[in-house]
Amino acid sequence: MFRRLFRVFLKLLLWFVLISFGLVFVFKWVPVPLTPLMVIRYFESDSPKILKHDWVSIDEISKHLQLAVICSEDQNFLNHNGFDFTAIKKAIENNKKGKRLKGGSTISQQTAKNVFLWPQRSWLRKGFEIYFTGLIELCWSKERIMEVYLNSIEMGTGIYGAESASQYWFNKSAITLTKYEAAALAAILPSPRTYKAKPATSYIESRKVWIVRQMGYFGNLNYTKSK
Numbered sequence: 001m002f003r004r005l006f007r008v009f010l011k012l013l014l015w016f017v018l019i020s021f022g023l024v025f026v027f028k029w030v031p032v033p034l035t036p037l038m039v040i041r042y043f044e045s046d047s048p049k050i051l052k053h054d055w056v057s058i059d060e061i062s063k064h065l066q067l068a069v070i071c072s073e074d075q076n077f078l079n080h081n082g083f084d085f086t087a088i089k090k091a092i093e094n095n096k097k098g099k100r101l102k103g104g105s106t107i108s109q110q111t112a113k114n115v116f117l118w119p120q121r122s123w124l125r126k127g128f129e130i131y132f133t134g135l136i137e138l139c140w141s142k143e144r145i146m147e148v149y150l151n152s153i154e155m156g157t158g159i160y161g162a163e164s165a166s167q168y169w170f171n172k173s174a175i176t177l178t179k180y181e182a183a184a185l186a187a188i189l190p191s192p193r194t195y196k197a198k199p200a201t202s203y204i205e206s207r208k209v210w211i212v213r214q215m216g217y218f219g220n221l222n223y224t225k226s227k
Helices: 002-026 036-043 063-073 085-096 107-116 123-139 142-152 162-170 179-187 202-218
Strands: none
Touching: 002 123, 063 107, 063 142, 063 179, 063 202, 107 123, 107 142, 123 142, 142 162, 162 179, 179 202
């Protein structure tokens, strides 16, 4: 009985590894059409039935937005291998001190979660997140991770990806976003169904100013120098 269960477990594990590698390999080039989060949000009983998601290549997304999300979400994105252990340590220390809960997730981790997993927090999901983060860092370039991230991330109620968000909040394409418009979109990412990019509250306005300042410190964005 034990051997049979063990064989079944090994077969399931093998299939999981093959399927996960296959998906990561395919999405290295193919646009991600839909994510688990999009489906879950759509069918939540208290959510409006809205799903706006228009995939565009990274060349059609403003460099301002690419830089803004790095400066607001993961300033070591170009240098780490998926995990920023310094940020994780700081997050743990802040949480222990009873400060506002803050995660240490990198853009790579958020991409893995958004594309392959469900949104609820649990140790099981965190384990899968670590696994998929390692896979995409192994198989994708930093530029591809950013492209998938900016096309999959939630940026409003039923609004997913840079192009849909740009059209929804500013009535323009993602490639034409100004520095402050890009900062506004980056500013709402911690809670995109609560915050508004336009009109911005005083809190979002202050975050915009901080993000733009960080963008100035960061300098030019160059993926070819990463890793």
